[in-house]
Amino acid sequence: MEAIIQIKNLCKTYSNGTEALKGISLEIQSGQFFALLGPNGAGKSTLVKIITTLISKDSGEFYIQGSNTETNSLKIQKIIGVASQENEIDPAETVENLMVFQGRLFGMSKKEAIERAGWLIEAFGLTNVKSQKAGILSGGNKRRLHCALALVHNPKILFLDEPTVGMDPVARSEFWKIIKGLNIKGVTVFLTTQYLEEVDKHASAMSLISEGQILYSGTISNFKTMVNGGNNSSLEESYLQYLEIISKQ
Amino acid sequence: MKIENLLLIQRGVLKLIKQPSAPLMGFGMSLFFLLVYNAGIGGIGSMEVFGKGGYLSFVFPIVIISLAMGSSAGAGQTLNADMQSGYFRRLYLSPVPRWILVASPIIADTLSSLFFTIILITIGAVSGVVFQFGIFSVFGVLLLSLLWALTLCSFSAGIMLRTGQHQTAAIITNSVFPLLFLSTTFLPRELITAEWLLYASWGNPVTYILEGNRYLLGGTSTAGFFYTGLLILSFATICSLSFALASAKKIKI
Numbered sequence: 001m002e003a004i005i006q007i008k009n010l011c012k013t014y015s016n017g018t019e020a021l022k023g024i025s026l027e028i029q030s031g032q033f034f035a036l037l038g039p040n041g042a043g044k045s046t047l048v049k050i051i052t053t054l055i056s057k058d059s060g061e062f063y064i065q066g067s068n069t070e071t072n073s074l075k076i077q078k079i080i081g082v083a084s085q086e087n088e089i090d091p092a093e094t095v096e097n098l099m100v101f102q103g104r105l106f107g108m109s110k111k112e113a114i115e116r117a118g119w120l121i122e123a124f125g126l127t128n129v130k131s132q133k134a135g136i137l138s139g140g141n142k143r144r145l146h147c148a149l150a151l152v153h154n155p156k157i158l159f160l161d162e163p164t165v166g167m168d169p170v171a172r173s174e175f176w177k178i179i180k181g182l183n184i185k186g187v188t189v190f191l192t193t194q195y196l197e198e199v200d201k202h203a204s205a206m207s208l209i210s211e212g213q214i215l216y217s218g219t220i221s222n223f224k225t226m227v228n229g230g231n232n233s234s235l236e237e238s239y240l241q242y243l244e245i246i247s248k249q
Numbered sequence: 250m251k252i253e254n255l256l257l258i259q260r261g262v263l264k265l266i267k268q269p270s271a272p273l274m275g276f277g278m279s280l281f282f283l284l285v286y287n288a289g290i291g292g293i294g295s296m297e298v299f300g301k302g303g304y305l306s307f308v309f310p311i312v313i314i315s316l317a318m319g320s321s322a323g324a325g326q327t328l329n330a331d332m333q334s335g336y337f338r339r340l341y342l343s344p345v346p347r348w349i350l351v352a353s354p355i356i357a358d359t360l361s362s363l364f365f366t367i368i369l370i371t372i373g374a375v376s377g378v379v380f381q382f383g384i385f386s387v388f389g390v391l392l393l394s395l396l397w398a399l400t401l402c403s404f405s406a407g408i409m410l411r412t413g414q415h416q417t418a419a420i421i422t423n424s425v426f427p428l429l430f431l432s433t434t435f436l437p438r439e440l441i442t443a444e445w446l447l448y449a450s451w452g453n454p455v456t457y458i459l460e461g462n463r464y465l466l467g468g469t470s471t472a473g474f475f476y477t478g479l480l481i482l483s484f485a486t487i488c489s490l491s492f493a494l495a496s497a498k499k500i501k502i
Contacts, residue, residue, distance in 0.1 A: 052342060053342070054338065054341065054342065074344045074345075074346070075344075077342055077343060077344040078344045080342075082342050084338070086335045086338075087335055088334075088335040088336055088338050088339035089334065089335070089336060089339075090331070090334060090336040091334050092264075092267065092268075092330075101256070101260070102339075102343075104252075104253070104256050105253050105256060105257075105340075105343040105344075105345060106343065106344060107252075107253065107344070149339065
């Protein structure tokens with residue numbers, strides 16, 4: 001497997017003096033289901049925002065599929081899909097129009113965009129509300145639409161930042177089925193979440209970030225072994241135990 | 250132009266059609282001015298100083314200028330709505346140049362302003378406004394309107410992007426409004442008696458836009474005013490567009 005995301009010594013300090021990232025280095029392999037874990041304020045969202053070209057870094061380098069993000073941001077935006085923490089939907093537009101428009105913005109023909117939107121609307125269980133304005137959808141449906149929009153252009157890398165917040169269990173299960181299906185087809189998934197059971201169930205590799213530094217990078221099974229010697233514990237138990245150990249040091 | 254850029258401009262236009270409060274407010278204000286000024290002071294139109302076009306042709310440029318002033322907040326409001334809903338971030342992540350995200354609502358707003366200018370010109374022509382160079386006068390008035398609308402919309406969008414508050418999009422209207430009255434708005438220079446107002450009108454860029462329009466309409470002004478007005482507006486357009494596009498970098502995502 002080749003590295004699809006390469007990050008070297010990435011640093012970011014906000015204008016208020018908060019040092020969000022302190023020399024992060026990370027490699028994510030193509031087709032991997034990767035999870036970035038860490039407590040609130042650890043630097044997860046900052047890292048995702050930099051990788052997805054939303055904000056700029058102070059120093060360091062990072063490449064997506066070999067392309068430098070500073071010189072090739074448009075190329076990178078074409079291959080990534082982002083579903084961030086907050087919903088990013090135009091409340092005045094209908095579900096169908098938003099999906100088609102998103103596809104068109106990514107260079108799809110009208111026919112392609114309509115077909116792709118139709119498939120995603122069905123896959124995400126939005127068929128009954130496709131003609132409704134996004135602003136009047138239920139919280140769960142807004143979240144489904146938000147995630148579906150990130151997939152319209154068939155991204156090679158999918159960034160999911162707390163994607164299932166606000167979804168009911170059925171929607172959550174359906175959502176993971178779609179994401180797993182995409183991952184099996186070769187889409188790299190970069191997930192940040194506080195629902196560790198979802199990570200345990202779906203991801204294969206993880207990194208743990210705290211106070212802007214990577215504390216662990218590797219497989220989930222190795223992490224569990226490292227923390228409690230291979231006992232059959234959940235990721236959540238291992239994670240909490242590890243944070244406790246770190247806080248005592 | 251790339252299809253994605255055109256789609257964003259089309260979206261901006263559709264937004265204005267669906268939420269037409271800003272352009273309609275500008276249009277309403279212009280119509281009101283046209284009716285009230287002509288009805289209230291139109292009687293002095295027979296004076297020689299107003300030329301063959303009468304008072305209606307003399308006062309018509311105010312109507313055109315106030316249109317863009319009343320509707321210039323539209324671009325800022327569209328941008329603000331997208332930022333509030335988070336949709337701007339999604340657009341920001343699309344593979345389109347980021348300048349077009351700011352430019353598209355400005356262009357849409359300017360197009361809307363031009364559309365309503367054409368309606369006003371039609372109303373004016375039917376009501377008896379004189380266009381001394383025929384169709385060339387119409388094009389000249391449209392050119393001045395285009396640059397004026399572009400200037401105001403860009404400033405309004407730039408200010409909103411920097412402050413993040415939609416209320417500030419109207420700042421430009423409020424600051425330009427007094428300039429309308431420090432000019433040869435209601436009477437030609439020859440009839441203005443207060444010396445301070447005469448001096449103020451010389452330094453007021455709005456005067457050159459007004460008089461430039463008057464040259465094209467009733468011919469009560471000289472070509473020099475038209476060219477000076479064109480120059481001032483071209484410079485102002487470049488400054489305000491640069492300001493708006495530079496403001497895009499200040500957006501907090």
